[in-house]
Amino acid sequence: MHKLLVAISVSLTLAGCNAGASARGGAQQVGAGLGDAVTAPLDDLNLRRQEIPTVLLQAESNPYDLRNLTHCRTIAAEIARLDEALGPDTDAPPSQDGSYMSERAADAAAGATLDAVRGAVTDFIPARSWVRRLSGADAHSKHVQSAIQAGLRRRSFLKGVGMQRNCAPPAAPAGFVPRQTRGWTGG
Known part of the structure; x- marks a missing residue:
């Protein structure tokens, strides 16, 4: 409960800063994510499950499959599907979204607030680890991480x-410069 109060006070402090618009954006993020945070116990009881994208299930069954990946554009398309499911790769340059430091701070405060709400709500489940094991939520969580x-x-x-x-x-690591030879370029 203490974490929840700290996160809310940080959010309110940001609202009083010069970053009025950023704080409003952070408050909107909290409002949008509050439903998921409050219903987090449904995950523990295995009544709500995180869907695993098909591309990750396929990767789990055969991560080194090269069927139909005969050209650079097909490799790039498969990497794009993975990027969509996983988020950007570590070699991707940071996005220049034009956001201000106050906006990033508001995003961080909103995330901390939602984490605190989620933690406070799930702390009320007695023997939570046993409930997760018996309900199958723990096994599903491990499957998600494996995928x-x-x-x-x-x-x-x-x-x-x-x-x-x-x-x-994107069919190769960022920063890779293809050789200008008559080698396989795959198109």
């Missing part, structure tokens, strides 16, 4: 294949 790790492995593998085949990014 994410397989997706990360597959994306790294495909970028290595793209680099070996002389493909330009």
